[in-house]
Amino acid sequence: MPEQRVADAATAPVLVLNAGSSSLKYQLVVPETGEVLAKGLVERIGEAGSDVADHAAAMQAMASRLRTDGVDLDDVRLRAVGHRVVHGGPDFSAPVVIDDAVLARVHELSGLAPLHNPAAAVGIEAARARFDVPHVAVFDTAFFASLPEAASTYAVPRDLARRHAIRRYGFHGTSHEFVSRATADLLGRPLAQLRQVVLHLGNGCSASAVRGGVAVDTSMGLTPLEGLVMGTRSGDVDPGLHAYLAREAGLSLGEIDTLLNKRSGLLGLSGVNDFRELEQRLASGDADARLAFDVAVHRLKHYVGAYLAVLGGIDVLVFTAGVGENSVALRAAVTEGLEELGITVDRARNAARSGAARVISPDGARVVVAVVPTNEELAIARQTARLVG
Secondary structure, eight states, X not given: OOXXXXXXXXXXXXXXXXXXXXXXXXXXXXXXXXXXXXEEEEOOTTOTTOSOOSHHHHHHHHHHHHHHTTOOTTTTTOOEEEEEESOOTTTOSSOEEOOHHHHHHHHHGGGTOTTXXXXXXXXXXHHHHHOOSOEEEEETTGGGGGOOHHHHOOSSOHXXXXXXXXXXXXSOHHHHHHHHHHXXXXXXXXXXXXXXXXXXXXXXXXXXXXXXXXXXXXXXXXXXXXXXXXXXXXXXXXXHHXXXXXXXXXXXXXXXXXXXXXXXXXXXXXXXXXXHHHHHHXXXXXXXXXXXXXXXXXXXXXXXXXXXXXXXXXXXXXXXXXXXXXXXXXXXXXXXXXXXGTOOOOHHHHHSOOSSOEEOSOTTOSSEEXXXXXXXXXXXXXXXXXXXX
């Protein structure tokens, strides 16, 4: 990296980290310009035969790889480190500078996100030991802290809900917030005037209803399992399914949890969870792939219709994330038959391949349908930079 480019504090980068139990995803971003100086992934942390023993070693491996790419983290005047944390529980409704108390609370919230928060906490500990700059936690759940009580409350005994922090939290919030703002920019309209339904569709999927830039409903709940059909997650099922499977199939709660999170969704219906492979099988006439596709589309239409009612009408329907940005067939299927609601796509615009934010509805359509790429790393970098000044 040229020395003159890092001497200016206005171009000092933020290091964005997403720590998993056995992986560390990183990106070095200039928040003001969106320039990505470097990015990568350290995998197999702590696994047998791996050279990366733990997350502290992962930080060293990351730094070494960056030096190979011409970026020395000790010379770039790193502004801050922004950490993706999945669950903020009832405590965190905005990004927060990490101190010992915040880190301890991230640990304590692991019961709400046992697959994610422990790994994030370990990654934060290792990063704080390695980088003597401000560290900021950006929570997936924060954007949905604004949900009205009617939307966030489950109909279970209130004392139980209060005692165990049971409510709809929602996830992918960083993406939904970024995309809803980017959509307003795309249309050249004030965010405060827009009613949006945002569909974040990847291996994990979620929908949100956003009024004036504020989330008023979302499909994921206490955990990321609720809602849409996903790559390996079932999404909505009858809550009585758990008792039924325990009674009739002899499955334990842990086995049922694994079944619904890791062996269901598109994988359970078709045998594949990669949407590109699903579409290939669909084109070849595979009946299981057809059913999986149709079930996913039906669930999506269900949520679009529900959120249209919640918002009292919508101005924009937005597709984002890997599947939402790239699947022509899915976007066409979700909007098919919704003409009476003002929702339709132009076939040529929908089929055009592009990595840019774009409108795919016809000129003059009552509801704008758009494809807007998400960029969670940039969103985390910008939120981090705003907080640390």
